[in-house]
Amino acid sequence: MSESTTIRPLRAAEVSTWDQQADVVIAGYGIAGVCAAIEAARAGADVLILERTGGWGGAASMAGGFIYLGGGTPLQQALGFEDTPENMETFMLAAFGPGVDKAKIADYSRGSVEHYNWLVDCGVPFREAFWGEPGWEPPHDEGLMYSGGENSAPFNTLAVPAPRGHVPQMANKRTGAKGGGYMLMKPLVETAESLGVRVEYDIRIGRLVVDDDRVVGLTARRYGKEIAIRADRGVVLATGSFAYQKEMIEGYAPRLIGRPAAAIEEHDGIGIRLAHALGAQLAHMDATEVAFMADPQLMARGIVVNGRGQRYITEDTYPGRIGQATLIQQDNQSYLVIDEQSYEKALTTETATPFFRQPPTWVAETSAELEAEMGLPTRALQSTIEVYNLHAEQGRDPLLGKKPEWLRPLRGPLAAFDMRGFTAGFTLGGLRTDLDSRVLHVSGEPIAGLYAAGRCTSGLCAGGYASGASLGDGSFYGRRAGLAVAASSPSADRSSIQTHVRN
Known part of the structure; x- marks a missing residue:
């Protein structure tokens, strides 16, 4: 049987027996799912989470743990940083586009401080310490960092720079294995389960079940056996991105073909496909975040050039922004050029990603020799270095706007790193939802009984990104989903639904 057939919605009249039942059924036990569960349970709903793996966490528990929050959170204030919802909104509109959902950006910016307080009330710890060095994440347990290029060109001229990368406090972090994301998830899971939220592991969702135009449950498989789960108030999809679904990548986000997915293999787009088969709108399906496997301390002190030896982005910005520019605008062609003094200085700094600090690919005494070693057109790199040095001597970068603190002429022996193909990414597009996390039909109307949050939706980001946005x-719209589904009326007329539930 083809996949297009198996994911089609199932009519409730075809379900002879419901194996399980709850007011709210949530697919996925990552950050969106757990926050939806907490709010739904606190609102008095009976909540059941279906998780396809053997444990909670999803991609969130493996992430660095950034949560993008601002507008004047207590942590920002305690560390002396001023921010307002309006300032946060200005940055996000500029950095997360093009085509961002303006209503969501405004909504999120205005609700950010309350969301921070909610996380703290759930037991998520944040240490009052700021990490101000370039990097992918703090190397220790600092709670705040710039995580989106807010203090770099062009954004530092559009909005007052404020760090918004909030990181849960955790000792003995292991980047990519057990990072700050674990300490985000753990207290939230404990909160959910203390509220009586039920969880079924090792279960894969299969089809949505509908009664007329309303979603009333879903089918799933566990160890090869198909089961049906009734959702009296609604279903919440929190199933992650489609980064590991080959056909969807080829059809929607072809720039990521062949790029390692910076996600988890369970991100196969199932929630998106099930809702789309019911007529749900999709948005920004080509949008991607791009990780760049390079050391930010090195990049800030050198120059990043493309396959023609030309600079194309300010080197002191958010490294994910460098990754996007490299993959999308420069055909994945990139080199880092740095001199000996700056190289040695960078190696004295602390980093959370020491594995990005590899020996240079080429070394040379002059820019002409380095250019020849790299195989670049004659005078291409030399001209770039000459122009860069000319302005760096004056402490400015009129071409791209690198901050003066990172500007110094490149002198003496030079080194270059071959960073072609140093990108990996994950998808940002998905189901279109409203501010209550209701999944929208192509008609523009909400699909009754169906909610979604997290990376299976098109959320705050429509192309641009900042660490912590996911x-x-x-978490923010997972909460909204939980509140909205718990407040919805149970299916009043279930005459066509077999109401028998197997004991």
């Missing part, structure tokens, strides 16, 4: 978006 966990922030997923």
Whole structure:
């Protein structure tokens, strides 16, 4: 049987027996799912989470743990940083586009401080310490960091820079294995389960079940056996991105073909496909975040050039922004050029990603020799270095706007790193939802009984990105989904639904 057939919605009249039942059924036990569960349970709903793996966490528990929050959170204030919802909104509109959902950006910015307080009330710890060095994440347990290029060009001229990367405190972090995301998820899971939220593991969702135009449950498989689960108030999809679904990547986000997915293999787009088969709108399906496997301390002190030896982005910005520019605008062609003094200085700094600090690919005494070693056109790199040095001597970068603190002429022996193909990414597009996390039909109307949050939706980001936007978006609108589904009326007329539930 083809996949297009198996994911089609199932009519409730075809379900002879419901194996399980709850007011609210949530697919996925990552950040969006757990926050939806907490709010639904606190609102008095009986909540059941279906998780396809053997444990909670999803991609969130493996992430660095950034949650993008601002507008004047207590942590920002305690560390002396001023921010307002309006300032946060200005940055996000500029950095997360093009085509961002303006209503969501405004909504998220205005609700950010309350969301921070909610996380703290659930037991998520944040240490009052700021990490101000370039990097992918703090190397220790600092709670706040710039995580989106807010203090770099061009954004530092559009909005007052404020760090918004909030990181849960955790000792003995292991980047990519057990990072700050674990300490985000753990207290939230404990909160959910203390509220009586039920969880079924090792279960894969299969089809949505509908009665007329309303979603009333879903089918799933466990160890090869198909089961049906009734959702009296609604279903919440929190199933992650489609980064590991080959056909969807080829059809929607072809720039990521062949790029390692910075996600988990369970992100196969199942929630998106099930809702789309019911007529749900999709948005920004080509949008991607791009990780760049390079050391930010090195990049800030050198120059990043493309396959023609030309600079194309300010080197002191958010490294994910460098990754996007490299993959999308420069055909994945990139080199880092740095001199000996700056190289040695960078190696004295602390980093959370020491594995990005590899020996240079080429070394040379002059820019002409380095250019020849790299195989670049004659005078291409030399001209770039000459122009860069000319302005760096004056402490400015009129071409791209690198901050003066990172500007110094490149002198003496030079080194270059071959960073072609140093990108990996995950998808940002998905189901279109409203501010209550209701999944929208192509008609523009909400699909009754169906909610979604997290990376299976098109959330705050429509192309641009900042670290923490996914966990922030997923937790914030996961909460909205839980509140909205718990407040919805149970299916009043279930005459066509077999109401018998197997004991």
